[in-house]
Amino acid sequence: MTTARPPGHEEARPYVRPRDRWWFARRRSLAVFVLRELTSVLVAWTVAYLLLLLGAVADGTTERFAALAARPWMVALNVLALAATAFHAVTFLNLAPKATVVRLDGWRVPAWMIQGGNHTAWLAVSALLAYLVLRSS
């Protein structure tokens, strides 16, 4: 730093705090944030799993896939992944109003309406998918 200092203070040396490895453990909001980031791993797994399923359907090996999917550890993993994905999706949709400011004729659509709209759309798409899948089986 080149700021001139008054006489007697030329030796000033600012103190820089050492990096805190446990920064995320110091505040609840930070811990929740790190947890949310970690759920991304399980979200990625869910995507990979769905791709495997699609692959199995494509080359007609659904039997083998079903046998694998029925293993207890696989079921446990997928239950965990479902919970993580749901948590991730809910928190993601709740954050959406921060990125989208909707103004209708000068009136700012409140956050809860954007959130509510997102969740409703999510529910509608899920219901449609469930209907399509269950109808064909």
Next chain:
Amino acid sequence: MAAETIRLDVARYRPEEDAEPVLQSYEVPLRPDWAVLDGLAHIKDHLDGTLSFRWSCRMGICGSCGMDVDGEPRLTCGTFLAEYGAGPVRIEPLKGFPVIRDLVVDIDGFLAKLSSVRPWLVREGEEPPLTAEYAQTPAQLDAYKQYSMCINCMLCYSACPVYVLDPDFLGPAAIALAQRYNLDSRDMDDRFDVLNLEEAVWGCTFVGDCTRVCPKHVDPAEAIQRYKVTAALRSVLPWSGR
């Protein structure tokens, strides 16, 4: 009547003698109308004149009295001692900034960030007379007003884990300031070159603590997420640059 007192544990850093900050305790009167800043002023006036700290307006306008109070970044002129019950209250310099002395931090890096976003109305291709006016409707004012309320207190930087881990991160207030001009109907810039960077909006992982601690309800987290959308659209749709 024995006056009630409260203990303040104040971080002291005297570069001539201290290798790192140390806490020093002072007993100050506990009055219902006393802010933390009043407690510090009492120390300076009556107990220890060597204590250094910044303040000016004492009414939440100047943004110079930000400190870490019991682990939270706060304006000390707007934080009352009575909030802390019987105490003690720990008062430290704002985290994330180099400490010059006691509670005074080095704000040069922050000021450089603020000026890096071109915080003025950018106009192109005109030479208006000095008396020209640019009228705005109330709705046009509303579009950016919230971001213009920032008092540069730096509490949001102190609360931001991205900034604390990477001091080069442009940070909440500077991005909110850029948006204050981007969203102004009189401005013709979009500051894409300084905002669309890993060290700028893309460095933000949306913890949201900047918004939580902001004493002026600027909502810098919102400013950053909105610019992410703008930057993404501008990258995908070439004609969407303003």
